Each structure stands twice: as structure tokens, then as C-alpha cells.
Amino acid sequence: MYPIRFENLYYEKIWGGRDLESFRKNMPAGEIGESWDIACHPNGTGIVANGEFKGIAFDKLIENYGADLLGSKVNLEKFPLLIKLINSKEKLSVQVHPGDEYAAKYEGDYGKTEAWYVIDAKPGASLIVGTKDCSKEEFEEAIKNNKVEDCLNKIEVKKGDCFLINSGLVHAICEGVIIAEIQQNSDVTYRVYDYGRPREIHVEKALDVINFDLQCENLSEREEKEFDGYNYSLLCENEYFGIEKISIKTEYKDKSNKKRFDMYTCVEGEGNIISIDKSGKKVCEEIKMGDSFLIPATLGEYSITGTLKVLKSYPVV
Numbered sequence: 678m679y680p681i682r683f684e685n686l687y688y689e690k691i692w693g694g695r696d697l698e699s700f701r702k703n704m705p706a707g708e709i710g711e712s713w714d715i716a717c718h719p720n721g722t723g724i725v726a727n728g729e730f731k732g733i734a735f736d737k738l739i740e741n742y743g744a745d746l747l748g749s750k751v752n753l754e755k756f757p758l759l760i761k762l763i764n765s766k767e768k769l770s771v772q773v774h775p776g777d778e779y780a781a782k783y784e785g786d787y788g789k790t791e792a793w794y795v796i797d798a799k800p801g802a803s804l805i806v807g808t809k810d811c812s813k814e815e816f817e818e819a820i821k822n823n824k825v826e827d828c829l830n831k832i833e834v835k836k837g838d839c840f841l842i843n844s845g846l847v848h849a850i851c852e853g854v855i856i857a858e859i860q861q862n863s864d865v866t867y868r869v870y871d872y873g874r875p876r877e878i879h880v881e882k883a884l885d886v887i888n889f890d891l892q893c894e895n896l897s898e899r900e901e902k903e904f905d906g907y908n909y910s911l912l913c914e915n916e917y918f919g920i921e922k923i924s925i926k927t928e929y930k931d932k933s934n935k936k937r938f939d940m941y942t943c944v945e946g947e948g949n950i951i952s953i954d955k956s957g958k959k960v961c962e963e964i965k966m967g968d969s970f971l972i973p974a975t976l977g978e979y980s981i982t983g984t985l986k987v988l989k990s991y992p993v994v
Contacts, residue, residue, distance in 0.1 A: 678973035679960045680950045683723030686713040694766030700966045714969040717756035720864050748937035748974035750994035757992045760969050763856040771870040775886040776844040784865045788844045791860030795838040796944050799853030805829045806893040808847050825870040839896040841913050845888030857942050859990045921989040933976040939991045942969040948983020
């Protein structure tokens with residue numbers, strides 16, 4: 678086993694842009710809104726881009742290597758997480774995601790709790806995270822009267838900000854940001870409001886699942902600890918996933934967990950992931966801004982060297 682990188686799966690969106698070109702050289706034509714970078718979902722499954730597994734689809738890789746790849750405690754029937762990059766030239770719709778129970782009943786899918794890490798933000802860029810103090814009845818009235826924007830908690834953001842978007846939390850990405858999104862492996866979204874664009878709105882389902890008690894919290898304000906060669910902070914850990922931010926100055930050493938896989942997403946800088954393969958040969962994989970790698974459960978010891986910031990994410994098992 679070795680650190681695995683997948684081909685980027687690009688999706689054109691009406692709100693997409695071209696900002697990923699600042700660190701990607703493989704962009705297709707069009708207004709690209711999303712790049713799915715570690716994905717195994719009916720709407721997008723990654724193909725291995727490096728090493729001996731190159732060219733193999735992620736679902737086939739899981740089928741072939743099972744717990745050696747994903748870990749002894751991870752459900753092999755459905756990969757639990759999805760990592761994507763989002764680039765917005767225009768506002769995304771105001772939306773909400775259902776929890777597991779509602780999504781299973783009405784969509785046959787996982788619910789969707791996600792986290793956003795702001796990789797880059799243009800001056801004045803903002804996000805919508807939650808509602809202002811309002812009730813379900815007041816919000817429904819605002820939808821009817823086209824006054825939804827009056828009810829939204831809109832916040833200006835900068836590079837390095839991070840937010841947990843629990844299922845049930847109203848949210849929207851606004852213009853001028855690049856975001857790394859770590860989420861449950863689901864593609865279920867209910868649009869509440871779409872700024873007059875002619876797309877389907879899901880008001881009834883949205884109102885069923887919105888939790889008006891959920892509040893906005895900037896996870897980047899969590900305590901950071903300093904170690905030899907790197908700084909570390911735990912951004913979040915919930916029932917679905919954990920996310921750690923590791924700011925590497927020289928070297929960070931770690932060891933894979935046989936119970937579950939890990940994933941690294943580089944949000945700044947560049948470096949190398951160094952491991953030893955089964956024959957005892959050193960494997961060196963370059964990791965740079967925008968790259969994501971899957972660390973197999975049975976990889977063993979490895980290190981990340983260079984000057985870079987990475988998000989380490991993993992399923993909670």
C-alpha cells in the first residue's frame with residue numbers, strides 16, 4: 678500500500694469559475710464549480726492517478742483490497758466520506774441538507790453533514806452560515822414574500838476560516854471563494870432560495886429538516902499546539918468525521934490506523950509524503966496546494982516533509 682491520489686472529477690456549475698487554475702493545470706473548459714478529489718459515489722467515482730493501482734476505479738479498489746485499504750471498522754459497502762474543492766464566481770443557492778434518518782426515508786441516501794475550509798477568499802467574500810434569530814413560521818413567511826436574505830446570517834470570511842455545516846443548518850457559499858469541503862458521502866441538497874435562477878426549489882422538504890437552533894462557529898479559532906517541526910489543531914470531531922489542521926514547518930511523522938483510513942488535503946504550500954512499500958523501498962509522493970491523498974489503513978509509518986498546511990480527515994469509527 679502507498680498514499681493514493683485520484684484523478685480530479687470536474688463539474689461545471691452555473692455559479693462556477695476558473696480560480697482553481699491558480700494551482701491546477703488539468704482544468705477542462707467551462708465554469709467549473711466543483712472538483713471531487715476523493716469520491717466513491719454514484720454521481721462520481723475517482724480513478725487512481727498514481728502508483729501501481731493507476732487507472733483502477735475507487736470502487737474496484739475497495740472491492741479488491743477491502744479492510745486493508747479502508748480499515749477493519751469501516752463499512753466497505755459504502756465509502757463514508759467525500760472530499761471536494763468548490764470555487765464560486767457567483768452565489769450558490771441558499772440550501773440545507775437532511776440528516777441520516779430523513780435522507781434514508783425520502784432519498785435512499787446518507788444525510789449530509791459537512792465542513793468548509795476557506796483555501797482562498799477575494800476581498801469582501803462571504804458565506805451564509807445559519808439564520809438570524811427567527812422561527813420556522815417567520816422563515817416560511819420570508820420565503821413566500823421573497824425576503825429570505827433578511828433572515829440569513831451572512832459573514833465575511835478570509836483564508837483559513839473553517840465552519841462545520843451540520844445537517845439541518847441553512848447555508849450558502851457566496852462569490853469569490855475556494856473551499857475545501859469534507860463531507861458525508863451524499864449528494865442530497867434541498868434548495869430554499871436561488872436568487873431568481875430557474876432551478877427547482879425544495880421548500881417543503883427544506884422546512885422539514887431545518888434546525889433553527891444551530892449556530893455558526895468558526896472552527897479556526899480552536900487552540901493550536903506547537904510541536905517539533907509542525908503545529909497542530911483539532912478543528913472538529915463528530916459522529917461522522919474528524920478534521921485536524923497540521924501546519925508543517927519541516928516534518929510531520931505519523932502512522933496509519935488499521936481501524937480506518939486517513940485523508941490529507943493540502944490547503945497551502947507543498948511537500949512530500951514519504952512511506953515504505955512492502956518491498957522496503959521508499960515511496961515519495963509530491964503533495965501541493967489543492968491535492969488530496971488517501972492513506973490506506975495498512976500503510977504503516979510515513980512522514981510529510983516541506984512547508985505546507987494540510988487537513989487530515991478521517992471517519993469516526
